[in-house]
Amino acid sequence: MAELGQAVLSLVTSLINGLPQAPAAHFPNTPTQSEPAPENPTPLPALLDTIAQAAQQGVNTAAPGYLAYIPGGGLYAAALADFLATALNRYVTVWNLAPALAHMENSAIRWLCDLFDYPGTARGILTSGGSLANFSAIVTARRTLLPPDFLNGTIYVTAQTHVSSAKAAMLAGFPQSSIRVVPTTNDLRMNPAALSHMITTDRSAGLTPFLVVASAGTTNTGAVDPLTDLAHIAQAEGLWFHVDAAYGGPFYLTQRGKNLFTGISTADSITLDPHKALFLPYGTGALLVREGHLLRDAHHLGADYLQDLDAEDAIPNFSEYSPELTRDFRGLRLWLPLKLHGLQPFRDALNEKLDLAAYAHHELEAAGFDLPWKPELSIVTFRWIPANASPTTTDAYNADLLDRVNASGRVFLSSTRVNGHYMLRLAIVSHRTHRDRIDEALTILKRATH
Numbered sequence: 001m002a003e004l005g006q007a008v009l010s011l012v013t014s015l016i017n018g019l020p021q022a023p024a025a026h027f028p029n030t031p032t033q034s035e036p037a038p039e040n041p042t043p044l045p046a047l048l049d050t051i052a053q054a055a056q057q058g059v060n061t062a063a064p065g066y067l068a069y070i071p072g073g074g075l076y077a078a079a080l081a082d083f084l085a086t087a088l089n090r091y092v093t094v095w096n097l098a099p100a101l102a103h104m105e106n107s108a109i110r111w112l113c114d115l116f117d118y119p120g121t122a123r124g125i126l127t128s129g130g131s132l133a134n135f136s137a138i139v140t141a142r143r144t145l146l147p148p149d150f151l152n153g154t155i156y157v158t159a160q161t162h163v164s165s166a167k168a169a170m171l172a173g174f175p176q177s178s179i180r181v182v183p184t185t186n187d188l189r190m191n192p193a194a195l196s197h198m199i200t201t202d203r204s205a206g207l208t209p210f211l212v213v214a215s216a217g218t219t220n221t222g223a224v225d226p227l228t229d230l231a232h233i234a235q236a237e238g239l240w241f242h243v244d245a246a247y248g249g250p251f252y253l254t255q256r257g258k259n260l261f262t263g264i265s266t267a268d269s270i271t272l273d274p275h276k277a278l279f280l281p282y283g284t285g286a287l288l289v290r291e292g293h294l295l296r297d298a299h300h301l302g303a304d305y306l307q308d309l310d311a312e313d314a315i316p317n318f319s320e321y322s323p324e325l326t327r328d329f330r331g332l333r334l335w336l337p338l339k340l341h342g343l344q345p346f347r348d349a350l351n352e353k354l355d356l357a358a359y360a361h362h363e364l365e366a367a368g369f370d371l372p373w374k375p376e377l378s379i380v381t382f383r384w385i386p387a388n389a390s391p392t393t394t395d396a397y398n399a400d401l402l403d404r405v406n407a408s409g410r411v412f413l414s415s416t417r418v419n420g421h422y423m424l425r426l427a428i429v430s431h432r433t434h435r436d437r438i439d440e441a442l443t444i445l446k447r448a449t450h
């Protein structure tokens with residue numbers, strides 16, 4: 001065991017140490033023919049070579065130059081926690097099978113609840129990501145507020161809301177027409193007056209408005225909806241108020257985040273993705289529900305073969321709050337890095353990302369790029385408008401610009417469309433991305449446009 005572990009550890013150490021020099025993306029011709037399941041053993045070193053080579057292909061999402069979509073990085077301490085969790089292989093979703101370990105997971109969830117000043121009645125679950133957190137939130141809102149025949153229910157989002165909410169609604173059985181797209185103000189935030197108006201109109205048309213999904217950091221631009229105003233409307237109208245803070249949530253650890261997210265504590269539920277701005281490895285999302293029993297009421301069904309299990313006590317049976325019964329001990333992946341490092345380095349890193357985004361915005365603007373929105377969090381959305389260009393040629397120019405920038409092998413960016421325009425994004429979230437790499441990205445971008 002020690003020898004095998006040592007071999008894996010040396011590979012991991014050299015791969016992680018090599019991240020700053022590694023290509024941001026690398027797409028050679030990958031063999032795709034499949035092979036039969038092996039009858040015979042292969043020694044570990046040969047398998048580690050195969051894994052190391054495979055890891056050198058594709059987009060290097062763990063590397064400092066990864067600025068596409070929403071990066072996360074993946075803390076080494078969390079990988080150690082995963083190793084421990086799977087090596088121990090204990091069952092934490094029914095608390096009395098591993099009370100002390102389940103308590104650790106529950107503590108980690110409680111820290112997330114404390115972050116948003118949620119009351120003692122709040123409960124939460126760790127999911128594989130924001131998509132499943134949004135799914136459980138929508139199911140909880142539906143089962144709390146709508147009758148079993150729920151097809152008249154309507155859900156309020158904006159064009160900037162992450163598509164996982166519409167997908168969750170679809171999976172929860174809602175028709176496409178239940179998704180109501182509320183107009184935004186020029187800063188891409190949900191317009192509260194328009195929301196009020198749509199709720200009234202929908203009610204008089206015989207529909208049943210029941211859920212507002214606000215974003216605390218949109219994926220396109222990092223925009224934060226006016227949470228306090230939206231919360232007031234939801235409350236006055238008797239709607240569930242869900243905040244999708246999958247990307248932005250952890251910024252609440254910083255003073256700037258606190259100021260931006262005023263009102264989030266009144267949300268009925270909050271999604272956050274520790275595998276984004278808490279820098280954890282993929283597979284770590286969370287849903288927090290203010291009145292925790294509603295989450296349980298929405299997900300729990302008993303079964304005879306579970307009759308030996310104790311009813312929940314101070315520690316929840318996570319399986320009763322979630323679609324999942326058996327799963328990995330995810331809580332350790334959150335618990336260990338937070339205990340090992342303490343909160344301050346996380347706060348410092350998030351402040352650094354906010355500073356870097358403000359800096360990149362300033363530099364790109366000075367270099368003549370078009371930046372219609374000031375970054376509220378750590379995503380900078382921009383484009384280059386060539387002289388005498390039409391909207392179509394501008395879009396094409398920027399798509400080509402993205403390809404040329406990504407071909408540098410030093411940074412990897414992604415694009416989106418906002419208000420119909422092709423836009424590039426710099427998402428500065430990874431704990432491995434610092435000023436030196438942002439300066440490099442800016443140099444590459446400026447060179448590519450001149």
Ligand SMILES: *Cc1c(COP(=O)(O)O)cnc(C)c1O
Pocket residue numbers: 070128129130131132162164215217218219244245246247273285
């Ligand atoms: C990433 C993201 C999601 C989806 O989360 P996954 O972890 O990818 O499933 C949902 N909402 C927002 C705002 C996001 O940024």
